[in-house]
Amino acid sequence: MAETALASRPEPQSRASHSLSIRSLSKYYGSLAAVDDVSLEVRQGRFLTLLGPSGSGKTTILMATAGFVQPSAGEILLDDKPITNLPPDKRNFGMVFQGYALFPHMSVEDNIWFPLRVRGVSKSAAAKSVATSLELVQMAHLAKRLPTQLSGGQQQRVALARALVFQPDLLLLDEPLSALDKKLRADLQWELKSLHARLGTTFIYVTHDQEEALSMSDEIVILRDGKIEQQGDPVALYERPATRFVADFLGKSNFIRGQSAGGDAQGFRVKAGEVTLHQAGSQAADQPVLIALRPEKLSVTRARPDLPNAIPGRIAAFNYYGSTFHLQVETGALGDLIVTVPAWKCEIDPAIGNEVWLGWEPDASVVVRDN
Amino acid sequence: MLASQRHTYWLLIVPAVLLMLVFYIYPLIQVLWISVTEPYFGLQNYEALLSRPLLHRIWLTTLRICAITTIITVTLGYLVAYAMARVGERQRTTMMFCILLTFWLSVLIRAFAWVMLLRNGGLINSALMGLGIIDGDLPLLRNEFAVIVGMVHFMMPLAVLPIYSNMSGIDGRYVSAARGLGASPWEAFWHIHLPLSKPGLIAATILVFVFSLGFFITPAILGGGKVVMISEYIQVSFEETLRWGQATMLASSLLFAVLLTLALVARFVDLKKVFGAR
Numbered sequence: 303m304a305e306t307a308l309a310s311r312p313e314p315q316s317r318a319s320h321s322l323s324i325r326s327l328s329k330y331y332g333s334l335a336a337v338d339d340v341s342l343e344v345r346q347g348r349f350l351t352l353l354g355p356s357g358s359g360k361t362t363i364l365m366a367t368a369g370f371v372q373p374s375a376g377e378i379l380l381d382d383k384p385i386t387n388l389p390p391d392k393r394n395f396g397m398v399f400q401g402y403a404l405f406p407h408m409s410v411e412d413n414i415w416f417p418l419r420v421r422g423v424s425k426s427a428a429a430k431s432v433a434t435s436l437e438l439v440q441m442a443h444l445a446k447r448l449p450t451q452l453s454g455g456q457q458q459r460v461a462l463a464r465a466l467v468f469q470p471d472l473l474l475l476d477e478p479l480s481a482l483d484k485k486l487r488a489d490l491q492w493e494l495k496s497l498h499a500r501l502g503t504t505f506i507y508v509t510h511d512q513e514e515a516l517s518m519s520d521e522i523v524i525l526r527d528g529k530i531e532q533q534g535d536p537v538a539l540y541e542r543p544a545t546r547f548v549a550d551f552l553g554k555s556n557f558i559r560g561q562s563a564g565g566d567a568q569g570f571r572v573k574a575g576e577v578t579l580h581q582a583g584s585q586a587a588d589q590p591v592l593i594a595l596r597p598e599k600l601s602v603t604r605a606r607p608d609l610p611n612a613i614p615g616r617i618a619a620f621n622y623y624g625s626t627f628h629l630q631v632e633t634g635a636l637g638d639l640i641v642t643v644p645a646w647k648c649e650i651d652p653a654i655g656n657e658v659w660l661g662w663e664p665d666a667s668v669v670v671r672d673n
Numbered sequence: 674m675l676a677s678q679r680h681t682y683w684l685l686i687v688p689a690v691l692l693m694l695v696f697y698i699y700p701l702i703q704v705l706w707i708s709v710t711e712p713y714f715g716l717q718n719y720e721a722l723l724s725r726p727l728l729h730r731i732w733l734t735t736l737r738i739c740a741i742t743t744i745i746t747v748t749l750g751y752l753v754a755y756a757m758a759r760v761g762e763r764q765r766t767t768m769m770f771c772i773l774l775t776f777w778l779s780v781l782i783r784a785f786a787w788v789m790l791l792r793n794g795g796l797i798n799s800a801l802m803g804l805g806i807i808d809g810d811l812p813l814l815r816n817e818f819a820v821i822v823g824m825v826h827f828m829m830p831l832a833v834l835p836i837y838s839n840m841s842g843i844d845g846r847y848v849s850a851a852r853g854l855g856a857s858p859w860e861a862f863w864h865i866h867l868p869l870s871k872p873g874l875i876a877a878t879i880l881v882f883v884f885s886l887g888f889f890i891t892p893a894i895l896g897g898g899k900v901v902m903i904s905e906y907i908q909v910s911f912e913e914t915l916r917w918g919q920a921t922m923l924a925s926s927l928l929f930a931v932l933l934t935l936a937l938v939a940r941f942v943d944l945k946k947v948f949g950a951r
């Protein structure tokens with residue numbers, strides 16, 4: 303679906319894109335800080351994702367940006383113009399709500415006409431823009447339908463067309479794909495990303511799905527309890543999580559607790575119970591350290607691998623996912639470690655009770671702050 | 674077993690159905706029957722509806738009062754429901770209590786309360802005179818004004834409840850979405866909220882209008898014999914002039930008016946939807 307769609311889509315109008323600054327934004331509900339002193343910059347044309355668990359303040363930040371939530375403190379600027387006190391209808395932002403909020407009493411095309419209608423464009427004058435938007439999301443054939451007569455994915459497309467038809471300065475999306483099934487979600491991720499690339503509009507995207515965030519964003523902001531935990535591009539965040547929370551939330555991680563024990567230019571040693579591990583980087587001696595180790599960065603072999611870090615273990619459980627095996631290996635010294643291996647080149651026999659060796663390079667793991 | 678269970682459920686409504694048949698349907702048929710047999714068989718009673726100016730006048734008065742009452746009640750009811758859907762939980766409970774409170778007071782008490790307020794030398798007139806705004810009593814009682822005031826007051830809950838129940842079901846995100854797409858508060862209300870609250874408005878309109886048509890006590894007391902609506906005239910025909918043929922004919926025509934109203938409305942809207950049958 304994605305390929306044919308790309309070929310047949312009309313060229314979008316080029317539009318100036320905008321930047322957004324959020325400065326020391328806070329929002330209190332009683333004594334609860336839903337958003338706590340958040341500052342961030344969204345450069346023009348970027349795809350920025352707010353990622354965090356439920357209740358971390360993602361929607362609140364988006365709603366404050368859209369003008370639906372009055373911040374308790376802080377400022378929001380569009381291209382250096384303060385917009386903090388502007389009502390939502392004066393901001394010219396496109397917004398795709400969680401659940402889409404398509405007007406149930408209007409047909410698809412009337413829904414898309416609506417933003418133009420309130421800008422004083424008659425239906426006939428708007429016809430061309432509406433048609434272009436509908437084609438942009440491949441919904442032209444369903445223009446006369448009512449929203450209740452559409453599938454979830456189709457509603458999502460209409461909501462997108464409605465948010466884009468008036469050439470907004472910014473597109474805000476609140477978990478637009480969360481109600482869809484996995485396959486459709488994957489298709490629409492591709493489409494959204496290519497739409498962003500072709501329109502050049504600045505996107506701010508909210509999700510609690512880490513895969514979605516990793517696959518689509520130029521930049522990810524990870525939120526926790528209303529505060530920014532870490533931000534950066536997807537690769538930087540995945541490869542170099544700063545805290546245990548990030549390592550755990552973005553992908554999976556094994557955590558190993560130990561004590562630093564001197565080192566050299568290559569790295570330092572970590573004493574974890576009986577075993578001594580080799581870790582890249584540097585660290586003063588005799589400090590408690592927490593190491594995060596991605597399950598896919600471990601190798602599993604029958605014989606002892608020729609790696610600086612190697613430890614024997616026994617398979618305690620495994621799951622088959624088609625493309626990968628997830629193994630749970632009891633190591634004794636380091637507790638249970640989770641390992642993922644490509645199923646098609648799995649060297650070992652993944653049966654419960656089998657003895658295996660786990661190994662990894664010193665730079666496969668990272669030291670994270672425990673919090 | 675399932676089928677027999679279903680039969681048990683049907684049994685549960687049998688007493689209600691019997692009650693309806695004996696005390697409602699049977700008398701109704703009698704009314705219809707008398708209206709075409711008193712004083713002799715034929716449609717002469719109904720001809721009077723066309724030929725007698727007095728009946729025209731009474732019907733016109735009734736329809737006018739009902740229409741005005743309905744418009745005012747539904748408008749005010751909409752405002753109250755709108756406020757109720759927006760205030761906090763505590764205020765909402767208080768408002769709901771106040772609305773239901775009026776249900777517990779008898780119609781009679783409420784009508785007489787209005788008499789106390791509106792009569793010559795009553796609270797309103799004496800207050801206005803005390804403030805020096807008027808010199809003599811304003812004619813507030815025994816006219817259509819008084820009747821409409823009393824009826825609007827009585828009908829308010831009937832308008833508020835269906836409108837509120839519809840409105841509380843409207844997802845607030847629709848109006849937010851409209852605002853975000855560039856609609857002013859008024860445009861968001863006009864294009865989104867109002868159309869979405871149409872089922873509640875229609876239900877309230879039908880309910881209030883149909884109830885008003887047969888209204889008796891309030892017009893009788895506040896109209897004081899000067900403003901005669903159809904049901905009061907039916908009562909007079911039954912009990913004072915003893916013209917049963919005419920009384921039953923008017924009662925039947927009232928019934929037909931209600932059915933006609935429903936039929937007219939049903940042409941334009943899906944009544945099943947309005948009354949929540951689906």
Ligand SMILES: Nc1ncnc2c1ncn2[C@@H]1O[C@H](COP(=O)(O)OP(=O)(O)OP(=O)(O)O)[C@@H](O)[C@H]1O
Pocket residue numbers: 331334335336354355356357358359360361362363510
């Ligand atoms: N109107 C409100 N009144 C009181 N508390 C609120 C309100 N809106 C949000 N909160 C609280 O603020 C916190 C942040 O909420 P928010 O909706 O921004 O979370 P979120 O990250 O979008 O979560 P989710 O992934 O579940 O949508 C939550 O603890 C929530 O309970």
Ligand SMILES: [Mg+2]
Pocket residue numbers: 360361362
């Ligand atoms: Mg949310």
